[in-house]
Amino acid sequence: MGHTLKDKTKLLARVRRIKGQAEAVERALEAELGCTDVLMLVASMRGAINGLTAELMEDHIRHHVVNPATETDAERARGAAELIEVVRTYLK
Secondary structure, eight states: HHHHTTTTTHHHHHHHHHHHHHHHHHHHHHOOOOOOHHHHHHHHHHHHHHHHHHHHHHHHIIIIIOOTTSSSSSSHHHHHHHHHHHHHHTTT
16 A cells, blocks of 8 residues: 555554553553543543544545545545545544
8 A cells, every 4th residue: 555655654653652552551451440441541542543444444545446636527526525424434
């Protein structure tokens, strides 16, 4: 995926934040924190993973399926834009 190379630094930063969140969950479990605290940490991690997934899927659609910004067929462009919006909404 050539398009991931141009965003490599940004994507790796997101992955490193997720790694840090996973380590925070591990520390919380080791410290025997309350379940509410652990669940909040896991929820944050899930949100970060969903955000990364949405970004990767959107880039994939734009680079390998249809880029709504450059598609000359208005119906295909609208369909691609709608798909991207659905992915973003679903993964929030």
